[in-house]
Amino acid sequence: MRNDPLIPKLAVVTDIRVDTPDVKTFRVVGLSGKKPFEHIPGQCAMLSVPGVGEALFSITSSPTEEAFVEFSIKKCGCVTNWLHDMEPGQEITIRGPYGNGFPVDTAFAGKDLLFIAGGIGLAPLHSVINYCRYYRSRYGKIDIVYGSRSMEDLVDYPEIENVWCKEDGINVHLTIDREQPEWSGHVGFVPNYVKELGFTTDKTVVMCGPPIMIKFTLAGLMELGFAREQVYTTMELKMKCALGKCGRCNIGNKYVCKDGPVFRFDQLDELPDEY
Amino acid sequence: MKKLALKELESLFAAIAAQQTLYLPQDDAAGQAQFAAWKEGAARSRRLNTARSAKDLFFPQVENLAGFKREGKSIEIFETREDVRPFTVFGVRACDARSFEILDKVFLKAPVDTFYASRREMGTVITLACTKPDETCFCRSFGIDPANPAGDVSCWMDEETLYWQANTAKGETLTSELPMLEDGGEEAVKAQQEKLHVILEKLPLAQLDLSKVGAGETEALFNRPEWKSLSESCLGCGTCTFVCPTCQCYDVQEFNTGKTVRRFRCWDSCMYSDFTKMSAGQPRPTQLERFRQRFMHKLVYFPDNNDGQFGCVGCGRCLQKCPIHMNIVKVIKTMGGGDDAK
Amino acid sequence: MQGVKEKALELLASGKAQRVLGWKTGEFFYDLTPGVFESAEEVEREFEYGVFAGANLSKYCIAESKKDGVTAVFLKPCDAYSFVQLLKEYKVKREKFYIVGVQCDGMCDMEKIRAAGISGATAVSEDGDTLKISTIYGEETMKKSDALLLKCKTCKSKKLVIFDELLGEQGEDCPESHRFDEVERLERLSPEERFSFWRGELSRCIRCNACRNVCPACTCETCVFDNHNLGTDNKAAASDFEENFFHIIRAFHVTSRCTDCGECSRVCPQHIPLHLLNRKFIKDTNELYGAYQAGADLESRPPLMDFRKDDCEPSVVYERGGAKG
Numbered sequence: 038m039r040n041d042p043l044i045p046k047l048a049v050v051t052d053i054r055v056d057t058p059d060v061k062t063f064r065v066v067g068l069s070g071k072k073p074f075e076h077i078p079g080q081c082a083m084l085s086v087p088g089v090g091e092a093l094f095s096i097t098s099s100p101t102e103e104a105f106v107e108f109s110i111k112k113c114g115c116v117t118n119w120l121h122d123m124e125p126g127q128e129i130t131i132r133g134p135y136g137n138g139f140p141v142d143t144a145f146a147g148k149d150l151l152f153i154a155g156g157i158g159l160a161p162l163h164s165v166i167n168y169c170r171y172y173r174s175r176y177g178k179i180d181i182v183y184g185s186r187s188m189e190d191l192v193d194y195p196e197i198e199n200v201w202c203k204e205d206g207i208n209v210h211l212t213i214d215r216e217q218p219e220w221s222g223h224v225g226f227v228p229n230y231v232k233e234l235g236f237t238t239d240k241t242v243v244m245c246g247p248p249i250m251i252k253f254t255l256a257g258l259m260e261l262g263f264a265r266e267q268v269y270t271t272m273e274l275k276m277k278c279a280l281g282k283c284g285r286c287n288i289g290n291k292y293v294c295k296d297g298p299v300f301r302f303d304q305l306d307e308l309p310d311e312y
Numbered sequence: 313m314k315k316l317a318l319k320e321l322e323s324l325f326a327a328i329a330a331q332q333t334l335y336l337p338q339d340d341a342a343g344q345a346q347f348a349a350w351k352e353g354a355a356r357s358r359r360l361n362t363a364r365s366a367k368d369l370f371f372p373q374v375e376n377l378a379g380f381k382r383e384g385k386s387i388e389i390f391e392t393r394e395d396v397r398p399f400t401v402f403g404v405r406a407c408d409a410r411s412f413e414i415l416d417k418v419f420l421k422a423p424v425d426t427f428y429a430s431r432r433e434m435g436t437v438i439t440l441a442c443t444k445p446d447e448t449c450f451c452r453s454f455g456i457d458p459a460n461p462a463g464d465v466s467c468w469m470d471e472e473t474l475y476w477q478a479n480t481a482k483g484e485t486l487t488s489e490l491p492m493l494e495d496g497g498e499e500a501v502k503a504q505q506e507k508l509h510v511i512l513e514k515l516p517l518a519q520l521d522l523s524k525v526g527a528g529e530t531e532a533l534f535n536r537p538e539w540k541s542l543s544e545s546c547l548g549c550g551t552c553t554f555v556c557p558t559c560q561c562y563d564v565q566e567f568n569t570g571k572t573v574r575r576f577r578c579w580d581s582c583m584y585s586d587f588t589k590m591s592a593g594q595p596r597p598t599q600l601e602r603f604r605q606r607f608m609h610k611l612v613y614f615p616d617n618n619d620g621q622f623g624c625v626g627c628g629r630c631l632q633k634c635p636i637h638m639n640i641v642k643v644i645k646t647m648g649g650g651d652d653a654k
Numbered sequence: 655m656q657g658v659k660e661k662a663l664e665l666l667a668s669g670k671a672q673r674v675l676g677w678k679t680g681e682f683f684y685d686l687t688p689g690v691f692e693s694a695e696e697v698e699r700e701f702e703y704g705v706f707a708g709a710n711l712s713k714y715c716i717a718e719s720k721k722d723g724v725t726a727v728f729l730k731p732c733d734a735y736s737f738v739q740l741l742k743e744y745k746v747k748r749e750k751f752y753i754v755g756v757q758c759d760g761m762c763d764m765e766k767i768r769a770a771g772i773s774g775a776t777a778v779s780e781d782g783d784t785l786k787i788s789t790i791y792g793e794e795t796m797k798k799s800d801a802l803l804l805k806c807k808t809c810k811s812k813k814l815v816i817f818d819e820l821l822g823e824q825g826e827d828c829p830e831s832h833r834f835d836e837v838e839r840l841e842r843l844s845p846e847e848r849f850s851f852w853r854g855e856l857s858r859c860i861r862c863n864a865c866r867n868v869c870p871a872c873t874c875e876t877c878v879f880d881n882h883n884l885g886t887d888n889k890a891a892a893s894d895f896e897e898n899f900f901h902i903i904r905a906f907h908v909t910s911r912c913t914d915c916g917e918c919s920r921v922c923p924q925h926i927p928l929h930l931l932n933r934k935f936i937k938d939t940n941e942l943y944g945a946y947q948a949g950a951d952l953e954s955r956p957p958l959m960d961f962r963k964d965d966c967e968p969s970v971v972y973e974r975g976g977a978k979g
Contacts (some may be wrong), residue, residue, distance in 0.1 A: 038391050042423040043564070043577070044378050047387055087380030087387060087573040088566060114591035115882075128387040130380075248593075275590045277564045282418055282425060283580070284561030285588050287609070288595075289530050290616035309534040309608075312595050341854055342925030343769055360773060363923060364860065373860060374890045444791065446773045447682060514790045516682065516776055545688040545714065549864035551923045563889055578890030581862075586880060586887075632765070635864050635921030636709060637685035645681070 042280050045085060045130035048073050051105065053125050056192045057185075060157055061121055062097060062109045065131060073131050076100055078141050078164040079271055079299045082133030083279050084108065085116070086123075092116040093276045095298070096134060097160045099167035109160040109192055135279040136298045139165050139243065139269060142175075148241040149177035153254055155184050155227050155246025159192045161271045161298075162245050170204065180236065184212040184227040184250075188220050210234055228253035235261060242268040255302060265302035272298045272312060288312050314476040314487065315497035321474060325350050327490055328400050335369060336402040337362050347401060356403065360446055365557035365629065366408040367415060369401055370431045373554075373579050377427075377564070380573040392574060393427070400436040400486065406461035407451040407627035409439045411557035413462075414625070417618050418560050436482050439463035441501075443470075443508060448628030450517035450641065456625060458512070459505040468501045475501045517626075517641060524648035526622070527615035534608065538646050543603035545636050550581035552630040552639070553606065558623050561587075582606050607643045657821055658703035658728060661754055663694055671726030671752045675714055677707045683778050684764040688714055690725075703728070705780065708761035708803050710917050712736035713870040715746045727751050730758040731825055732805065734815045735913035735949030736870035741816075742952060743911070745873050755814035757822025760798070760806035765925070767801050805916020805929065808833035815950055833914070837933045856898045858924040861890055865901075865918035865928050871908035871948075878903070905931040910939050910956035913949035942966045 038044065052064035065084075067073040074082075076096050085091030092114070098107035112121045120129075139145065150169060154162045169176045181201065185191045191211065202209045212223040212230045223230060227250050238261060244254060251270060258268060274293045277283040281295035289308040291297065305312075316324055328334045329350050337345040337357040345357035346364055376392040412432070419428035439461035442449075451458055460466065464483035468475040475497040478487040487493060512518060525533065553559040563580035566573050580587060582605045588596045596602050614623035630639045658676070665671045678689035679702035688709050691697045710733045718725040729737055734755060740746045767775060767787065774790035785801055787794045799807070810833055812825025840848055866872045866879075878886050879900060888900075905912075905928075914936060918928040939946055943957035943965065 038378070038389060039393060039426065041377070041426040043425075043427075045389075047389060087382055087389075087575065088568045090566065091564060091575075124385075127385045130387065130389070273590075273592065274595060275588050277562070277580075280423055280425075281421075282560070283563070283577075284582065284609075285580070287605075287613065289534075289608075290613040309530055311601065340858060342858070344925055346858075358771075363925075444773055446768075447775055447790065511790065515774070516790075541689065544690060547864065547867040547921075549867040549921075550860075550862040551864045551921070554860045554862045555923055565889060576890075579860075580889060584863075584889075586882070631681070631685065632768075633923040635868055637680055637687045639681075639685075641681055642687075 042132070043278060045083065045091075045132040046073060047128055048131040050123065050125055050127050050129060053123075056109060056194075057190045059112045059121075060109055060190075060192050061112075062107050062193065063120060064105045064107050065129070066105045067131075068128075072103065072105055074106070074134055076106070076134035077138030078168045079138035079161055080134035080136045081279070081294075081298060082106070082108075082131055082135065084120070085130045086119050087130065089119045090116045091130075091277075093135070093273075093279055093294070095161035095164070095271065097163045099164050099171060101168060101171040109157065109163065111157040133279065135294055137296065139271075139299050141165060141168055145169070145241060146175055147177065149237075149239060150179050151236055151240040151242045152179070152181045152183075153227060153231060153242060153244040153246070154182070155250040156186070156190060157192060158244075158246030158250070159183055160245075162243060163193065165243060166201070170201075170207070173204075173206070178240075179207045180210065180234075180240070181207065182210045182212070182227060182231055182234065184214070184225075184230065184246075186214045188213055188217050226250070226253075228257045232257040232260065238262040238264075238267075240267070244268060244270045265306060268302045269299055270302065270305075272300060274312065313497045313501065314478075314493035314495060315500075316474045316476065316493050318469070318472055318474055320492055321356075322352075323492055324474070324490060325402070326352065327492065328402075328486070331489065332397060333399040334402060335399065347403075350402075360442065360444065361405050361408075361627065361629070363629075363633075364555060365411065365627065366401060366404045366437075367411055367557045367560070369399070370412065370435060371415060371419070371428055371560060371579075375427055375577050377575045377577055380575065381571070382573070396430045396434045398434045398436070400438060402438040402467075403440045404437050404461070404463060405442060405627070406439060406456050406458040407449075407625040408557050409437060409462040410451070410454065410456050410625045411627075412437065414558045414614075414618075414621070414623055415560055417621070436465070436486055437463040438465040438467055438483075438486075441466065441468045441504070441508070443504065445508075445511065445515060446628060446632075447516050448631040449515055450520050450626035450628065452512050452515070452518060452626070453520045453522055454622055454624065454626050459508040468497075468504055470500060470504060473497065473500065477501075520641065520644060521648075522622070522644065525611040525644055527612065527620045529612045530608070530616070533612060533647055534604070536647065539600050539604045542638065542643060542646055543600045546583070546599050546603050546638055547635055548583050548585065548599050548602065549635065550579075550583055551633050551635060553581040553583060554579055555629040555633050557625055557627055557629070558610070582609070607640060610640065611644065611647075658754075658756060659697065659701045661819075661821060662691065662697045662701055662726065662728075665726040665752060665754075666691070666694055666697065670724065672723035673718075673721070673725050674701075675711050675718055675725055675727040676701055677703055677709065677711075677728075682776070684762070684767075684775075690714075690718070703756075705760075705762045705778075705798075706764065708763065708806075708920060710736055710868075710870060710915050712740055712746075712915075713868065713873075715740060715751060716873060719746045719750050721750075724750060724752050726754060728754050728756050728821075729814070729817070730756050730761075731812050731814050732758075732809070732913070732915045734817065735811070735947070736915050737949070738816050738952060739911055739913050739949035740870060740873070742949075743873070751818075753817045753819070755817030755820045755824075757814075757820070757825060758806075758812060760802045760809065762798065762801040763803040763920070766803075767796060770796055770800065772796065803916070804919050804927070805914075808835075810914055810947070834933060834937050836927070836930055837937050840930065840934070852898065855926050856901055858926055859891075859901070860924060861900065862923060864921040864923065866904060868917045868921045869904075869908065870913070870915060870917070871911045872904070901926075901928060901931060905935055908932065909935040910946065910958040911948050912936065913947070942970060 054062040274286040286293040334350040344363040345359035381388040419425040442458040610623035677686040684706040777788040
């Protein structure tokens with residue numbers, strides 16, 4: 038088999054974890070039993086099941102995981118439906134990693150970090166958060182605001198509750214959209230919660246979630262006095278090659294697959310409003 | 313420079329075709345010129361240019377990427393790629409020759425597209441200077457000289473003689489294998505070039521003004537209200553993109569036979585609604601956004617990323633082929649270029 | 655036809671229409687683009703009508719139907735058939751349009767002029783049946799009949815089947831158009847020869863979808879060939895037979911609704927005679943179910959959307975035998 042960036046490698050799904058009613062996390066290793074590639078937090082990879090299709094997913098696991106990569110995937114289309122129905126031991130194809138990733142070793146170094154996620158938007162942030170936890174001394178205080186429709190929809194809740202919540206210097210602020218009997222935490226939408234929490238503006242913000250959450254949270258952050266240069270997000274557009282060649286994931290002159298998916302809001306401001 | 317009497321042209325074609333596949337413009341059943349493999353007795357088309365562009369030979373409409381077989385939980389991946397044999401294409405016009413430079417900037421940029429790269433490596437391009445450009449030609453606007461086309465070999469032709477100039481090592485090698493070529497012809501070519509340059513000045517699109525488009529013009533152009541009227545009658549078909557020598561967007565699709573899966577890539581068009589449609593949303597919901605993307609890409613985004621070079625070569629195919637006669641020239645003029653800007 | 659632009663101005667000025675659907679002037683004399691005009695200034699500046707106004711405006715009426723107010727539309731005879739068919743299929747609303755029927759003596763095709771070896775054309779004028787074409791290389795002439803669009807050479811009818819107002823003369827059906835001659839020629843071929851003819855023609859298809867997108871009978875919200883959820887979408891020929899199916903299925907789908915407006919062949923960049931597929935179906939429908947012209951009236955039901963006890967049995971197709979079928 039001759040190499041080409043479009044030709045994937047085989048890999049095997051060794052473990053499937055059910056996170057929420059519509060999110061599962063898939064652990065993937067190469068056929069050799071090793072991690073298929075090294076990556077940077079925020080990067081993505083193309084997964085495919087031949088005969089079903091190929092799609093791009095953000096890598097949920099931290100690069101510091103030595104044995105595997107993981108993907109938290111929400112059921113929402115052809116490929117994801119198939120992935121959700123399969124069993125461990127299934128082979129798939131993988132190619133990547135793609136994209137720029139978050140500037141974890143440059144712009145983020147030494148900063149207090151504020152992560153804001155909604156729903157499946159935690160997936161790409163999960164990788165950054167665990168990377169920062171691993172190299173804890175390189176970063177300042179870490180705040181995590183994470184919201185979902187319901188308690189059941191919080192992705193990776195056990196890790197959040199048992200690990201993240203218990204570490205010094207990490208403040209986790211969870212919220213769900215509507216009251217639930219067994220929930221004693223905050224209830225309300227992420228944008229409002231962020232405003233209520235009222236963070237100091239010296240933090241670097243990393244945000245991912247549904248467009249409506251992004252829009253209102255960003256506005257809230259601006260009200261709090263944050264600058265757009267301080268806020269990072271990660272974009273999702275339709276992609277076929279992930280190599281900057283198939284031509285569809287551009288916003289203006291930038292390709293999300295190659296120049297992104299991570300952008301600062303001041304960078305997005307310079308691009309035409311088409312996303 | 314070399315030359316050959318036109319009556320010997322058949323022997324030249326035969327000599328090249330003896331070594332490798334030779335493509336040259338020939339009239340198809342509908343009377344349009346298309347690049348087709350030369351066979352003995354095949355007549356070279358007299359049309360100015362081919363209906364489909366020369367990009368097809370390097371970036372075919374459909375191309376297999378890999379094959380897969382799924383059994384139980386395991387997957388087998390197998391090679392479907394055919395070896396690219398050396399080939400030569402004769403009669404490429406200066407506009408199409410320039411299109412390769414543009415395609416190279418996409419496909420040969422890391423990570424290299426090896427499918428395209430192997431065809432570029434194996435292909436020898438023999439260009440042919442124009443003598444009678446059409447009213448739809450505007451290659452001059454992009455600094456292309458149709459009297460002096462690029463390529464591994466450049467050719468000129470008059471009533472009786474073919475003139476031949478090797479430009480690259482590949483072209484030199486080919487030349488050395490063609491003993492029928494004789495030295496000479498510089499004067500005749502120079503005369504022909506001068507004659508063509510006079511004609512070029514008379515072309516209706518000679519004064520096309522590109523100063524309002526180009527790198528850095530996103531802010532000035534993206535929200536212009538004229539996109540609405542320009543795009544309103546667009547049929548959303550892919551004609552302009554498919555006949556365009558520089559359009560290179562592609563889709564990756566699969567063909568499932570039930571036993572095996574063939575993954576292939578095929579041309580795609582930004583004019584199609586599904587081009588950017590995801591389960592999660594559609595960033596270009598109407599034909600206005602799709603239409604705008606196509607022209608912004610060629611006139612602004614590509615120049616932004618490639619030192620100002622436009623993603624258009626002025627071949628005029630979209631001017632001739634659009635079912636509703638909307639095209640890049642009308643866009644450029646509406647956006648403020650040209651002598652009769654509206 | 656004179657007076658089209660003047661009529662557009664008049665209709666806007668009188669308030670009979672809030673906008674006009676017509677043709678916009680191009681870069682050259684032949685590249686008119688369908689367009690909507692909302693003001694007299696726009697009409698003055700950009701409206702043009704002439705022998706290169708070949709585009710059928712009826713399909714644009716689907717979008718115009720959704721706008722407030724009345725749109726004045728100029729329909730040539732063949733376009734009017736399409737409009738009536740769209741009315742029958744509830745794709746357009748009659749009250750949204752003021753229809754100006756325009757007498758038509760055939761539209762010209764720049765591709766035909768180019769094919770005749772005329773290049774660098776900059777202007778054209780009509781002198782009786784002769785086109786005088788100025789080019790940057792000198793003056794050329796061509797018989798207008800040789801420059802006609804294929805669909806006009808075999809025009810089925812010059813009758814305007816719907817209008818609020820008529821520009822020029824009402825025309826008649828053209829029984830002598832010989833529009834089925836080419837179909838009959840193909841019918842006379844052996845199945846092998848016919849198969850190879852169509853394989854050859856359809857092999858040129860680049861699947862640009864221009865034929866489908868321009869077709870007034872192709873009005874599905876999502877075409878089966880774009881439907882990813884059904885798994886029937888295909889963007890390119892994954893096997894060399896798929897293109898054939900695209901065109902054949904499309905022809906089947908428009909059978910007895912196709913008015914033979916000829917737009918499919920006009921727009922094909924690869925010059926595939928797609929209208930011949932439609933005409934074959936029209937001819938078959940005429941023979942099997944009685945003469946029928948889609949879009950000719952508002953009342954009749956298309957044969958394939960109608961059931962009558964005396965309809966021919968499906969077996970008739972077999973009975974007719976291979977040589978003819």
